[in-house]
Amino acid sequence: MSSHDTSALVIDRHARGAYSPDVLRLExxxxxxxxxxxxxxxxxYLSIDPTNRNWLKLETANTVREKIGRDLRIGDAMVGEGLGNVLRSRHPDFIEGDVVAGVMEWQETAVVPGARMRHVDVAEDEPLTAHLTIYSHIGMAAMVGLYEIAKIQPGETVLVSAAGGATGRLAVGIAAAHGCRVIGIAGGPDKCTDVLRAGASAAIDYKSEDDLAAGIRAAAPEGVDVYFDGVGGATLDAALSAMSRHGRVAICGVMSDYEEGPHRVGIRNMFLVLIRELKIEGYLAGSHWHRRGDYFAKLRQLLRSGQIEHRIEESVGLESAANQLSKLFTGDNRGKLVVRVGRT
Ligand SMILES: NC(=O)c1ccc[n+]([C@@H]2O[C@H](COP(=O)([O-])OP(=O)(O)OC[C@H]3O[C@@H](n4cnc5c(N)ncnc54)[C@H](OP(=O)(O)O)[C@@H]3O)[C@@H](O)[C@H]2O)c1
Incomplete structure (x- = not known):
């Protein structure tokens, strides 16, 4: 029985090749x-994440099934992390008026299983969207990558790619606050300024570097102890050339591989992984979710002391989500991308 209608962004076709916003249609x-x-x-609010683009490939090997218990198909409403206001509850843990976070349909109104949602404690002195940035998979990805995967130590040199982005800027701030020397890689002078403001002592504009590997080695003449990677591909290869003996590489994401096409390259520097005894490890923030209490407390402390920043780039209206997703791949984003859907 249908109670009412809502607007939805629906998957019109597979997002093969380069992502195009018209793979989604409003209905x-x-x-x-x-x-x-x-x-x-x-x-x-909806969170606009690189993983949304991957889910739109509609391949069963991606992680959407873990999130929603089924594969996405053409004709389904798109899904992603978001924040919702409970209008009606048929779950004992929630009441009308609760604010919840979790993976939800890209719709104005939706029905979600309560078991998939988590409560959001709305703090008076913090914006609601902090639960899509700091206290979310983004904050967790930065914390887990640096502390659990790379095990950063004060005094180490930490290189961060996609350093002007949502996760990267947090990683820069967290590592700098831990007493590391941080070098960020980002596209363009504005993003590099953001990286320096976030706490890095050097920023490399990969879009204007003819030889990125040489640029990294010049910025880290003693070598890179930890590489926090959000990009993969040629950037990872360049970073490997500058790693110190026993260096650690945390694979947070591989932005350069999400879009399909001939630009995808293999890694040529595996020999250095061998002779420098490097450790390379991928991870998913969701697999470490049980540790969020400690990590969110630490992030709150860093936020209040000004060592990290809550920065969002907000668009308004469900229909803007498809275009926002493009910005992750063109680099036209200056904060965590969120879409305001409902009244707040
Ligand atoms: N492991 C996890 O659980 C987890 C959780 C959250 C995010 N992540 C990953 O973290 C990374 C960053 O995600 P985010 O949400 O914070 O996005 P973001 O960094 O705010 O935006 C993505 C940025 O990636 C850069 N980029 C895009 N295509 C690129 C390419 N071909 N080469 C180099 N740089 C490119 C662009 O920055 P420029 O302007 O500098 O080019 C773009 O702004 C992604 O790989 C994402 O999958 C992983």
């Missing part, structure tokens, strides 16, 4: 009545 669709265990929510 009206019925919202079913919530069943036992469900919540009817008003979607307040």
């Amino acid at each position: 009206r669709r019925a919202v079913p009545a919530p069943e036992d265990g469900d919540l009817l929510i008003e979607v307040l």
